[in-house]
Amino acid sequence: MTNDRVKVLLIEDSPEDAHVMQDALAAASEPQFEVTWANRLSLGLEQLRGGGMDVILTDLDLPDSRGLNTLAAIRAQTDRHPIVVLTSSDNDQLAIQAVQQGAQDYLVKGYVQVYPSLLLRAMGYAIERNRMAQREKELTGAVAAAALAEGQRAAELDRAYQELKQTQALLVQAEKMAAVGQLASGIAHEVKNPLNIILQSINYLEPELKPEQAQQQEILNVMREAVTAANTIIRGLLDFSKPTPLELKPAPLRGVIEASLVLVRKELDARGIRLAHEIPADLPPVLLDENQMKQVFLNLFLNAIHAMPQGGQLTVRAAVQDLAKPGDGVGKRASDVFRIGDRAVACEVADTGTGIPKELLPKVFTPFFTTKAPGEGVGLGLSITKTLIDGHRGLIQIASEEGRGTTVTLLLRLAPAGGR
Amino acid sequence: MAPSGLMTILAVDDEANSRKLLKLLLEREGFRVITAANGEEALILAKVEQPQVILLDVMMPKLNGYDALRRLREDQDTAAIPVIMVTAKGTEHDIAASFRLGAAFHIEKPYETKDLLQKIQVALRLREQPPQT
Ligand SMILES: Nc1ncnc2c1ncn2[C@@H]1O[C@H](COP(=O)(O)OP(=O)(O)OP(=O)(O)O)[C@@H](O)[C@H]1O
Ligand SMILES: [Mg+2]
Numbered sequence: 001m002t003n004d005r006v007k008v009l010l011i012e013d014s015p016e017d018a019h020v021m022q023d024a025l026a027a028a029s030e031p032q033f034e035v036t037w038a039n040r041l042s043l044g045l046e047q048l049r050g051g052g053m054d055v056i057l058t059d060l061d062l063p064d065s066r067g068l069n070t071l072a073a074i075r076a077q078t079d080r081h082p083i084v085v086l087t088s089s090d091n092d093q094l095a096i097q098a099v100q101q102g103a104q105d106y107l108v109k110g111y112v113q114v115y116p117s118l119l120l121r122a123m124g125y126a127i128e129r130n131r132m133a134q135r136e137k138e139l140t141g142a143v144a145a146a147a148l149a150e151g152q153r154a155a156e157l158d159r160a161y162q163e164l165k166q167t168q169a170l171l172v173q174a175e176k177m178a179a180v181g182q183l184a185s186g187i188a189h190e191v192k193n194p195l196n197i198i199l200q201s202i203n204y205l206e207p208e209l210k211p212e213q214a215q216q217q218e219i220l221n222v223m224r225e226a227v228t229a230a231n232t233i234i235r236g237l238l239d240f241s242k243p244t245p246l247e248l249k250p251a252p253l254r255g256v257i258e259a260s261l262v263l264v265r266k267e268l269d270a271r272g273i274r275l276a277h278e279i280p281a282d283l284p285p286v287l288l289d290e291n292q293m294k295q296v297f298l299n300l301f302l303n304a305i306h307a308m309p310q311g312g313q314l315t316v317r318a319a320v321q322d323l324a325k326p327g328d329g330v331g332k333r334a335s336d337v338f339r340i341g342d343r344a345v346a347c348e349v350a351d352t353g354t355g356i357p358k359e360l361l362p363k364v365f366t367p368f369f370t371t372k373a374p375g376e377g378v379g380l381g382l383s384i385t386k387t388l389i390d391g392h393r394g395l396i397q398i399a400s401e402e403g404r405g406t407t408v409t410l411l412l413r414l415a416p417a418g419g420r
Numbered sequence: 421m422a423p424s425g426l427m428t429i430l431a432v433d434d435e436a437n438s439r440k441l442l443k444l445l446l447e448r449e450g451f452r453v454i455t456a457a458n459g460e461e462a463l464i465l466a467k468v469e470q471p472q473v474i475l476l477d478v479m480m481p482k483l484n485g486y487d488a489l490r491r492l493r494e495d496q497d498t499a500a501i502p503v504i505m506v507t508a509k510g511t512e513h514d515i516a517a518s519f520r521l522g523a524a525f526h527i528e529k530p531y532e533t534k535d536l537l538q539k540i541q542v543a544l545r546l547r548e549q550p551p552q553t
Contacts, residue, residue: 110516110520111513111516111520114516114519114520115512115513115516117512118512118513118516188508189479189508189509192508192528192529192530193435193438193508193529195529195530196438196508196529196530196531197435197437197438197441198530199530199531199532200438200441200442200445200530200533201441203445203532203533203534204441204444204445204448204533207448227530231530238510238511
């Protein structure tokens with residue numbers, strides 16, 4: 001999928017606007033876009049009949065069609081393609097109607113000129129949202145078909161149903177993450193205002209100090225640092241609510257793990273937790289974003305440490321694994337992350353701590369699910385971790401036994417062989 | 421025009437403490453400062469007082485900053501007054517909206533006062549010599 005070019009049908013009568021869109025799309029490298037331009041609706045529909053398009057980017061007002069009629073005409077021809085609608089003004093009402101009537105997203109043209117990345121992001125979202133909706137539709141269809149063929153097809157029905165449920169669970173999870181993002185940005189704004197009041201107060205007091213008041217100046221400096229630190233956290237929260245670009249590079253897993261271990265060394269020692277570190281030196285490089293993956297391990301280590309207040313053992317293991325048989329996320333289904341026969345690196349983080357009660361296990365990836373006291377945990381560690389691992393097109397699994405301990409297993413992609 | 425040639429700044433923010441501080445800080449720099457707590461008040465004050473620069477928060481009750489900015493631009497009496505958006509909002513989207521609606525600058529809270537003062541100076545000059553478009 002990553003190597004495939006995404007084929008965009010651009011329906012836009014203004015050559016200038018078409019240029020802006022083409023330039024913005026040409027700037028993308030992951031994925032790359034291939035644009036076919038039609039300057040009126042009839043030509044666009046013809047292109048569409050010819051096949052081979054992945055996504056449609058269309059102006060609503062064209063020489064041969066206006067407003068929502070344009071959208072209706074395209075939808076009448078295809079319900080499979082994601083559509084992103086372009087509007088020239090900030091006409092919210094029209095945009096909302098467009099989305100209600102089957103467009104995946106809309107963009108104001110003026111924005112695109114200033115921020116081409118908005119277009120790329122909208123295209124990515126539209127494709128993804130459409131993919132999920134299609135998948136659900138197909139599966140619902142599969143359920144119906146299987147129901148018709150009685151008896152021997154019961155097994156297939158069951159499988160399709162399981163998949164449907166899984167896809168729905170994915171959608172629900174995606175929605176929850178969006179909710180978290182909204183909540184986070186709401187809180188962030190509430191906090192940035194008082195932070196600014198503190199910073200303005202510092203700015204007011206500073207010039208009023210006399211040269212001999214060095215201590216007072218020092219205190220103002222400390223306050224300013226605190227404001228900066230708090231703002232950094234807030235910005236991080238805002239960043240979490242928007243997709244961060246992933247920088248996947250072949251890297252040694254061992255180095256990343258060691259960098260995260262350094263950050264928790266003090267806690268390990270303080271609780272007398274032994275560390276068993278079983279990572280072969282010749283482990284082949286893995287495709288990863290080092291910063292994100294450091295955060296992943298940090299989250300997992302902190303959870304393990306919290307689960308072992310009286311000490312215990314933290315084990316980190318990694319090994320190449322041939323995925324020989326189907327399992328969660330491994331197999332032939334489109335939703336599977338790995339194919340049978342793929343080679344991956346399996347990395348385990350295991351503790352001998354309290355474990356997680358069976359009935360709570362399905363909840364641990366839910367944002368804000370926590371069993372910890374306020375101030376000790378907010379319940380975002382594992383949900384963020386899962387988002388990051390999904391971004392790596394990897395898998396995360398958790399197994400636990402109450403009173404014995406917990407093991408988190410990550411399956412990560414090997415860097416392609418022969419790369420430099 | 422304000423008495424004795426003082427430059428007048430209209431500071432709009434729904435937070436009373438924000439307004440108080442802006443007044444103190446800007447008056448210390450020799451400006452005359454008037455304040456409004458929401459977009460509606462801002463429109464009236466802008467028309468009557470004809471400030472040289474307007475500082476506009478975005479998230480406010482009644483009329484928010486973006487709507488106020490749009491209305492200021494539509495009214496001939498206030499269309500030429502440079503507006504600086506001063507807001508906790510700072511995404512690409514927010515910044516694009518400020519500029520599209522005709523703000524001279526967008527400043528994200530929290531900010532250092534000297535940044536704001538600098539932008540005010542530039543905005544004042546913009547008013548004297550509007551950029552050719
Ligand atoms: N290694 C573990 N051992 C026992 N329980 C765990 C372990 N990892 C996670 N949990 C359980 O899952 C819950 C959610 O974990 P998660 O990391 O998402 O949030 P948190 O640790 O509570 O807070 P945060 O990570 O945001 O500080 C924890 O509160 C805990 O109940
Ligand atoms: Mg945690």
